[in-house]
Amino acid sequence: MEALLQMEGIGLILAIVGAAFAVLLAGIGSAIGIGVVGQVAAGVVTEDPDKFGPTLLLQALPGTQGIYGLLTGFLILQRTGLIGGAPAALTASQGFAVLFAALPIAFVGLMSAIAQGKAAASGVLLVAKRPEELGKAIIYAVMVETYAVLALLMSIMILFSIQF
Numbered sequence: 001m002e003a004l005l006q007m008e009g010i011g012l013i014l015a016i017v018g019a020a021f022a023v024l025l026a027g028i029g030s031a032i033g034i035g036v037v038g039q040v041a042a043g044v045v046t047e048d049p050d051k052f053g054p055t056l057l058l059q060a061l062p063g064t065q066g067i068y069g070l071l072t073g074f075l076i077l078q079r080t081g082l083i084g085g086a087p088a089a090l091t092a093s094q095g096f097a098v099l100f101a102a103l104p105i106a107f108v109g110l111m112s113a114i115a116q117g118k119a120a121a122s123g124v125l126l127v128a129k130r131p132e133e134l135g136k137a138i139i140y141a142v143m144v145e146t147y148a149v150l151a152l153l154m155s156i157m158i159l160f161s162i163q164f
Contacts, residue, residue, distance in 0.1 A: 011095030018103075024072075024107040025107060029065050030065045036118060037121045044124055062120060068148055072155050097162045098162060100158065103155075118143055
């Protein structure tokens, strides 16, 4: 293990793994959440095609976690010099710090997107019976978003606190 930590470039590799985790896990959660809502929305639109707009709005909501993961991944690549500069010579400790900075949005993005998809799918069912309640359906789904935003902020705060 000691030899691995002394390997040249290991810090940068760990940072890249962190960027990948942020994008992959938050993206997987968003894909699952959007899929859950899409299945329910397709059923509703089969019965009433006029509900396509409101159901599409609800379906888009779980996609934001994937965007947050992508943003975190871009910030990691930018801060480490992989985008717009020369790659930084990160120590293993710095690489682990960047990897750990990615974990809040990676894991909270994964779980909250799936939970938001379930809440938004229920909102689609609400809109199916009571179209005038779209605002309430959106609020229920957006409440889950709060935790993804907090995780994004924590990932960014940790990332920008790392000294390179």
